[in-house]
Amino acid sequence: MSSFAAVLIGIHICVAGVLAANFVYLWMHRPSRGLHADASPDDAASISVLIPARNEAENLQRLLPSLLSQTHTPLEIWVYDDRSTDATAEVVASFNDDRLHLVSGTPLPTGWLGKPHALYQLAQRATGDWYIFLDADTELHHPEAVARWAQQFAARPTPSVATGLPRLRGGAAWLVSLVPNAMLTGLPWPLVKWVDAPSLGALNGQFWMLDAATYHTHEPHRHVRGKVLEDVEIGRYLKSNGVVPYLWDVRDELTVYMYPDTQAAWRGFRKNAYLLMGGHPLAFVLLCAFYTSTFVLAPWVVPWLWISVFGVKVATDRWNGIAWPISLLAPLSYAAGAVLQIDSAWHHWTHNVSWKGRSVAARPAPEEPASQSESG
Known part of the structure; x- marks a missing residue:
């Protein structure tokens, strides 16, 4: 077994562990x-x-x-x-x-x-x-x-x-289902209160x-x-x-x-995906490579990791009540996630990110606090 294959197996074991820990955590926080x-x-x-x-x-x-x-x-x-x-x-x-x-x-x-x-x-x-x-x-x-x-x-x-x-509903379930998948595998919530690092936290x-x-x-x-x-x-x-x-x-x-169809979902995720992958060219390259290696390439390197790829997706889909046929599209969903990240990065790098008719490129913060005067 190559070192790369061993690393991929180790990563999948960690992903499964995070998912299991988060399921227990959420059961305790209903x-x-x-x-x-x-x-x-x-x-x-x-x-x-x-x-x-x-x-x-x-x-x-x-x-x-x-x-x-x-x-x-x-x-x-x-x-x-x-x-x-x-x-x-x-x-x-x-x-x-x-x-x-x-x-x-x-x-x-x-x-x-x-x-x-x-x-x-x-x-x-x-x-x-x-x-x-x-x-x-x-x-x-x-x-x-x-x-x-x-x-x-x-x-x-x-x-x-x-x-x-x-619970998530709407169109483009094959793509939207990546949201609970990422939230349940990307952050070990039982550790959030014990580890001081702000990066181990989100809303x-x-x-x-x-x-x-x-x-x-x-x-x-x-x-x-x-x-x-x-x-x-x-x-x-x-x-x-x-x-x-x-x-x-x-x-x-x-x-x-969330979204009525795949086109709307893609536009919506485009504005966030690059930022979720670090929001900086170097961080993006590293995290996108990590994601692609783990969820897209890994089962082609270690065939029995297909069990892990499908197993994790089935678990998060069933937790969210997403239909079984969507889980069978797991390889397509994960591959689309990788393409979406690259598309999002390109649009951010070219300052061409919009949502609901507005540019949502990050704006420079004003030197002084903005007025608190009420509007409307």
């Missing part, structure tokens, strides 16, 4: 476990749900009813209409509920990208004790979902920030939860205002300030409908 149905509402913290929305009319018609049906009180919902060209504002206004608030967006200040700016503006208005940050393409499954999260958050170690892995921007006092102490969205991969950067920034990220299994409470 909000539905230990839910006390008789918890007193008088003791409930007030919660603000903050949602950035740019051309999200269709998604909000699914999300907002699921939020307005929540039993947790007190609850307020804030939506930032980030200069949408569709009926986003009209959809929000159509819900006649005092808990729902719409903020009309203004032009981006120098140095800010859209999502950090939207959520920062909402956080200045929110009055809750705790903040839940949700993407507009999510949907809550149960009226007690927020109550479950609140009880889990109340029992958290402090200081900490909670994030979660929801999933689709859902995360933080108390208002900690948010306003550290102002994470101001800190990452020019970052495309703002959720990962916030997780690392908060951890560097002693706020430890915890990952929850929120499949029972939350689904994300």
